[in-house]
Amino acid sequence: MPNLCDTYDVALLDLDGVVYIGGTAIPGAPQALQKAKRHGMRLAYVTNNASRTPAAVAALLQGMDAPAHPDDVVTSAQAAARLLADRLPPGSPVLVIGSTALRLAVRERGLRPVSTAAERPRAVVQGYGPGIGYGNLAEGGIAVRAGALFVGTNADSTLPGPHGIQPGNGSLLQVIAYATGTTPLIAGKPEPPLHHESVIRTGAKNPLVVGDRLNTDIEAATRTGTDSLLVLTGVSRPGELVLAPTRQRPTYVAQTLDALTQPYPDVTQNDGGFACGGWTALRETSGQFTLKGSGAAIDGLRALCAATWDAIDDRDAQLTTEHVAAPLAELVSAGLRI
Numbered sequence: 001m002p003n004l005c006d007t008y009d010v011a012l013l014d015l016d017g018v019v020y021i022g023g024t025a026i027p028g029a030p031q032a033l034q035k036a037k038r039h040g041m042r043l044a045y046v047t048n049n050a051s052r053t054p055a056a057v058a059a060l061l062q063g064m065d066a067p068a069h070p071d072d073v074v075t076s077a078q079a080a081a082r083l084l085a086d087r088l089p090p091g092s093p094v095l096v097i098g099s100t101a102l103r104l105a106v107r108e109r110g111l112r113p114v115s116t117a118a119e120r121p122r123a124v125v126q127g128y129g130p131g132i133g134y135g136n137l138a139e140g141g142i143a144v145r146a147g148a149l150f151v152g153t154n155a156d157s158t159l160p161g162p163h164g165i166q167p168g169n170g171s172l173l174q175v176i177a178y179a180t181g182t183t184p185l186i187a188g189k190p191e192p193p194l195h196h197e198s199v200i201r202t203g204a205k206n207p208l209v210v211g212d213r214l215n216t217d218i219e220a221a222t223r224t225g226t227d228s229l230l231v232l233t234g235v236s237r238p239g240e241l242v243l244a245p246t247r248q249r250p251t252y253v254a255q256t257l258d259a260l261t262q263p264y265p266d267v268t269q270n271d272g273g274f275a276c277g278g279w280t281a282l283r284e285t286s287g288q289f290t291l292k293g294s295g296a297a298i299d300g301l302r303a304l305c306a307a308t309w310d311a312i313d314d315r316d317a318q319l320t321t322e323h324v325a326a327p328l329a330e331l332v333s334a335g336l337r338i
Helices: 029-038 054-063 076-085 100-108 134-145 169-180 192-202 214-223 238-242 257-261 297-314 321-333
Strands: 010-013 042-047 073-075 093-097 112-114 123-126 149-152 158-161 164-167 207-211 227-231 252-254 268-270 273-276 279-283 289-293
Touching: 010 192, 029 042, 029 257, 042 054, 042 192, 054 073, 073 076, 073 192, 076 100, 076 123, 076 149, 076 192, 093 100, 093 134, 100 112, 123 134, 123 169, 134 169, 149 169, 192 207, 192 214, 207 214, 214 227, 227 257, 238 297, 238 321, 252 257, 252 297, 273 297, 279 297, 289 297, 289 321, 297 321
Parallel strands: 010 042, 010 207, 042 073, 093 112, 093 123, 123 149, 207 227, 227 252
Antiparallel strands: 158 164, 268 273, 273 279, 279 289
């Protein structure tokens, strides 16, 4: 099979967990992106994080030696602003809870950012910002209770940080949602608006979504009919992947972004098993899965995913981690990072 960078015109790359974690580059990621760009693949950085402007994100990436320009960055703030502009008259007041980047995105769409419910906003939009306090949430709750449209830039319950997993915007959204009984419209992944914003801004004809989360990046891709690559450098781990429901299954799986410029191996089915590289994954009559062979651990994971997904879909199997514990342990011994 050709390299992924030869098959797809634009890589729609998530940031946290794919290119960097907590502002620190993932080892090898900038170099992999440079190589993909030299091969002719265009790069777009698509992030659920609404706390930074595209210029700030591009500057951060450039500081890591990743190839980036502000026009290459698409944020959930921009997607939320378009969602609002499609529903409100020009010049409408919008109560913004979040960062300056979100306020700028709202203004760029011809709407008027405000800060209090007394200004009678037509909508409330909330995005992640480390400075959000009770007063901001209280104003938003008052406005939503008075009838304002409620929009969230994204619903990520957590986000990766330098010291571990921390609360994300989805967790903060629950304050207003719980207090008002109102469920917000979501612009970010896995909802379609951010993907559509990315395609509009890049003009992509055959994009590849690249992410580290099954329930946001990959589900967003499946919901929009787009191929996807899961890299195992962020949140989702192999144990989740092999048991993933259909809507959260990536087209491709790789350890790192190096996969963009490397031939991707085929997974074949034969004699009831699934083979990739030097590995074959089988489901035994006991219901347990086994792996036979050797080689690159990631190929074993690809074979195992094909086998478990086939069992779940075609045989209505109720699989648990116990069914895949042995082959996953074998892959760890072969070098797979869990």
